[in-house]
Every structure is written in structure tokens, then in C-alpha cells.
Amino acid sequence: MPLTLYEKLVESHTVARLDAEHVLLYVDLHIMNEYTSPQAFNGLVTRGVPVRRPAQQMSVVDHVIPTKPDPVGKRVIVVDAASKQASNFTRNCERYGIQLYDVNDPLQGIEHVVAPEAGLIRPGMSVLCGDSHTTTYGAFGALGFGIGTSEIEHVLATQTLSYRTARTMRIRFDGALPAGTTAKDLVLYLISKISAQGARGYAVEYVGEAIRSLSIEARMTLCNMTVEAGARAVLIEPDEKTFAYLRAHRGNLSEADMEAAIEGWRNLRSDADAQFDSGLTFNAKDIAPFVTWGTSPDQAIPVDGHIPAPTDADDHAVSSATERALDYIGLQAGAQIEGTPIDRVFIGSCTNGRIEDLRAAAAVVRDGMHVAPTVRAMIVPGSGAVRAQAEKEGLSEIFVKAGFEWRQPGCSMCLAMNDDVLRPGERCASTTNRNFEGRQGRDSRTHLMSPAMAAAAAITGRITDIRKWEHGNV
Structure with a gap:
């Protein structure tokens, strides 16, 4: 049966089907921050449960950290509650052997900026995080979405998640964006047209000339904010722009392994006759700032x-x-x-x-x-x-x-x-x-x-x- 890209990603990560609407989904990468993870770690400690796959976790201190221009290596969180939150997070990551971009790491930053830069995001992956804007990774053809604290604990303990599958929606933007108009304007335009609930319950796939013309960073902006229309996941088919970005941010992949992987990623697309549950079409030339x-x-x-x-x-x-x-x-x-x-x-x-x-x-x-x-x-x-x-x-x-x-x-x-x-x-x-x-x-x-x-x-x-x-x- 012809499948959408979303359906292919869910199918390739399904460990078991739980019922007509739910699957046990395997998680390739789990990202954490200091704000949404404390209760999850406490749950592990209370139950005496280890982190199943520490190497498939990545952590960043980003929400409570001050940004005043102190030199790298001398940043201090002075608010007591925030400082305790960050130090507890550091301690938990050290306890379980989880990679952490801590307060004074020169590569510290916002989780959804750091992960792609570090070469951790690749097409076809499932990426989860206790933050709603995890949809950002759809820019690479990866299935990314936010989860709650109890789900964070489950992922840490099992590297899986009980997941309710979404309906599918294809949104097409034909034409070219006018001068002065950006991906941010495109997504604000879309949300204003369909409302903050217009994609509720859907996994959205973007297609069309305007989408293909966007840089990878602009696609990240688009996928990041589509959650503000209620989308549960957002995807863009990987293309040569995607592969060029990944070559520049290959992480631990050798050049040969990267090229071999790209050949496989070229097949990550919706089938030509795949059926979507809903569809919308817009013309990018109509979009102003x-x-x-x-x-x-x-x-x-x-x-x-x-x-x-x-x-x-x-x-x-x-x-x-x-x-x-x-x-x-x-x-x-x-x-x-x-x-x-x-x-x-x-x-x-x-x-x-x-x-x-x-x-x-x-x-x-x-x-x-x-x-x-x-x-x-x-x-x-x-x-x-x-x-x-x-x-x-x-x-x-x-x-x-x-x-x-x-x-x-x-x-x-x-x-x-x-x-x-x-x-x-x-x-x-x-x-x-x-x-x-x-x-x-x-x-x-x-x-x-x-x-x-x-x-x-x-x-x-x-x-x-x-x-x-x-x-x-x-």
C-alpha cells in the first residue's frame, strides 16, 4: 500500500502495535533540558531503574541560564532555584553517563540549535524531547515531537514510547516568496489562515516550490513553528540541500559513511500515490512580511x-x-x-x-x-x-x-x-x-x-x- 513519509517513519520505528491507534515507537535520539527532566530522573532513582541507552540521550542547559555577556567559562546562574535545577541536572547526567552541554561548555546553546549543529539529527530518525518545538527536526525528514515528563522517564528507561499515531496532512506552497518575506512570515501567514488549531492531530508534510527554495535553517524555522497550528509532527522530504547541510555537520560519521547514508536517505519520501487525510494549497507570492x-x-x-x-x-x-x-x-x-x-x-x-x-x-x-x-x-x-x-x-x-x-x-x-x-x-x-x-x-x-x-x-x-x-x- 502506498505510504506517506510520516507513515514510513512510524512503520520503520514500530517495535510492536499496541492497538488500532497506538504503537510502541523506538526512539533514535532523546534530547533533554534542565526544565522538563527533573521529575523523570527522580522517577528512575525512586524505582531503581537505569537509563537503558545513555549514548542515545543528549542534554543541554538552556532554559534557566542567564545570557549576560560574561566570558565563556565564567557564566554563573545566580538565582538559587535555577542554580539548583541546573546542578541537579548535571549530577543526573553524570550519574547515568549522558552527554551534556553544561553552563560553561563553549558549545552550549538551545537544544534545537545545538543538536543539528552537532550532527546528531539525520533523515529518517525519531527524535523526542520534553519541548514542543522538537518538530524543528522535520526539516531533515526526521520524525520529531515533544513529550511530557512521564514520557521522558519512560524513554530513559526503555528507549521506546507508547505513541498514538497521527492523521496526515499535506500543505503545498506553490510559487516563490516575494522579496523581504521569509520562512517566519510564511508560517505566520499559514497559522493566521488555518488557526492555532488548524493542524491539530495531524502530521504535516510540506511540499511545493516555495518549500524547496528554503534553506535548511529556514526549513527549521518553518517546522519549529508549525506546532503553533497544533501539528503533532512536521516533515519536509530530504533533498540535496539537506545532504549538503549534513555533510557540513556530519558528527561522528566518516565521509564514506555519510555518502553511503545519503544514498539511503534519497528514498525517504512519500509515495507518489500516497493518500493524505487532508490537504491545503497556498501561493507563496501572496505572502507579505x-x-x-x-x-x-x-x-x-x-x-x-x-x-x-x-x-x-x-x-x-x-x-x-x-x-x-x-x-x-x-x-x-x-x-x-x-x-x-x-x-x-x-x-x-x-x-x-x-x-x-x-x-x-x-x-x-x-x-x-x-x-x-x-x-x-x-x-x-x-x-x-x-x-x-x-x-x-x-x-x-x-x-x-x-x-x-x-x-x-x-x-x-x-x-x-x-x-x-x-x-x-x-x-x-x-x-x-x-x-x-x-x-x-x-x-x-x-x-x-x-x-x-x-x-x-x-x-x-x-x-x-x-x-x-x-x-x-x-
Whole structure:
């Protein structure tokens, strides 16, 4: 029977079928952070159960770590609770022989940035992590998804997971993205069209010209944020771009083994006559730079658009959500989103903290430009490797000269779990993945956008259409 890529990956990792909807899924790689793993380790200790396959685990301290620009090797977590969390995590990894990118490891960074850089992610793998944005790895044709703490314990103990299979959805983007429009805009456009529940229960496979044209890092951005539409997994068929990235990040594979593996990975695709449970088609040429106006990633509009009113929606739930979001975010229905003043800029996260993202932000900052006096702007690289590469290319010098803060790697202001927190009422242009109420700090206001848009907002002090920037009209 013809199969989708998702169905092939599930089938190849099925240890046993448990019932009509569930399988026992083998896990190739399990990634952990200090935030979602403590209870799982405690469960192992209490039951006296060992980690079944330590070599197939990887750990990173990334959520609670401060990112202030202390030298590598001298970073200290000063908040007592966070420090205990990180030290307990270190102790557990040492106890069970698990690889750890600790606080002062020069390659420390955000888990979903570090793992591909280290050559740990490959097509056809199953990759699990106690973090919802594990869908990032679909950019390589790998089955990645987030799991809960009890499931983390089960994976540690058995290297398997009881897994409920998903329905399948194919999303096609025909045509080419216009100038100034990025993968971040593409995914915000999609979520705004289908809603934050539009892919709920589905494993999404992206196809089409616009998808093929994306770089691997841009594909990671796309797969990372598709979970905000409710997707349980996200996949893109591996191609020559995938293989080029993997050659540059081969990890422990020799050149010969890598080439042999690539020949096998070329077969990782949906069969031509495979049937999907659902399908959507869009034209990429219709997509403008997008920005969120509310408190959910699906509350997004083109940067030259107008903020919706509660009365615009026929659905009562949508109308009520719009009213609540406008009250929280402090904007007026019918107003233009472009020109909205901002107080902070954050460029980073597992969505947009890679080297291509920093290059895009730096390209906006022309010689002589400076961060607006009313704005505090932070650049937080996704990993130590990204930070080193940016410094080698002179990007950090561009940022610092223009008044941006150049910081150490970590999740940082993506979520209010470390020192990088917005004050109540502060409005932030952010390259992160979520704009929920309080996500970046109590009563904080977040507008999601691409790195280039965020960099432009830092310079102008307001939400800015990057297309005008590129044509010298700002």
C-alpha cells in the first residue's frame, strides 16, 4: 500500500502495535533540558531503574541560564532555584553517563540549535524531547515531537514510547516568496489562515516550490513553528540541500559513511500515490512580511494591514478572543500595525537564533545606524557555535557598534524563565515562537516577526515594513 513519509517513519520505528491507534515507537535520539527532566530522573532513582541507552540521550542547559555577556567559562546562574535545577541536572547526567552541554561548555546553546549543529539529527530518525518545538527536526525528514515528563522517564528507561499515531496532512506552497518575506512570515501567514488549531492531530508534510527554495535553517524555522497550528509532527522530504547541510555537520560519521547514508536517505519520501487525510494549497507570492497583533500566533496580519475588530468575526469565540487580546496588547481595532512604537527587541530563540538569522538582522543595520534611544535591543545567539561564527564574520561588531546587546547563548527572552524578562507593559518586537499573555514577562506585550523586521524595529523604534527599508523609504 502506498505510504506517506510520516507513515514510513512510524512503520520503520514500530517495535510492536499496541492497538488500532497506538504503537510502541523506538526512539533514535532523546534530547533533554534542565526544565522538563527533573521529575523523570527522580522517577528512575525512586524505582531503581537505569537509563537503558545513555549514548542515545543528549542534554543541554538552556532554559534557566542567564545570557549576560560574561566570558565563556565564567557564566554563573545566580538565582538559587535555577542554580539548583541546573546542578541537579548535571549530577543526573553524570550519574547515568549522558552527554551534556553544561553552563560553561563553549558549545552550549538551545537544544534545537545545538543538536543539528552537532550532527546528531539525520533523515529518517525519531527524535523526542520534553519541548514542543522538537518538530524543528522535520526539516531533515526526521520524525520529531515533544513529550511530557512521564514520557521522558519512560524513554530513559526503555528507549521506546507508547505513541498514538497521527492523521496526515499535506500543505503545498506553490510559487516563490516575494522579496523581504521569509520562512517566519510564511508560517505566520499559514497559522493566521488555518488557526492555532488548524493542524491539530495531524502530521504535516510540506511540499511545493516555495518549500524547496528554503534553506535548511529556514526549513527549521518553518517546522519549529508549525506546532503553533497544533501539528503533532512536521516533515519536509530530504533533498540535496539537506545532504549538503549534513555533510557540513556530519558528527561522528566518516565521509564514506555519510555518502553511503545519503544514498539511503534519497528514498525517504512519500509515495507518489500516497493518500493524505487532508490537504491545503497556498501561493507563496501572496505572502507579505507578517507580524502578530494579539496574544496567539494565529492573531497575525501583514505588516501593512490593519488590526481586526471583534465585530469582524462571525464566530463568537473568535470575537471574544479578539476583544481579550486587544485589551491585553493595548492596541486599537482598525489601527495600522505598522508604526506601532516598541520598547524592546529580542533576536534569538530556537526559531530564529541561527547564523542565517543573525546575518539577516545584521544586513538591515547599515553603517551609521543606531538602535533608537527609546529601545533596548538584544541579540542572543542560539549556540556557542553560532556566536563564534557571528564574531568571525564580524556580525557581532555590527550589532555592538549599532547599540545592540551581544549576549551569550540560551533560551533567554523567549520565555520568562531566566534573567531576560520584559517589565509590565513593555512592548517587544520578538523573533520567538509564542506571544501568549505573560510569555516574556508579566503583562508583557509581544509582537512576533522575522529577524530582519525585528532589526528594523530596533533602529526605527517602531514596527517597520522591511520592504520599504529595502527600497530606502524608511
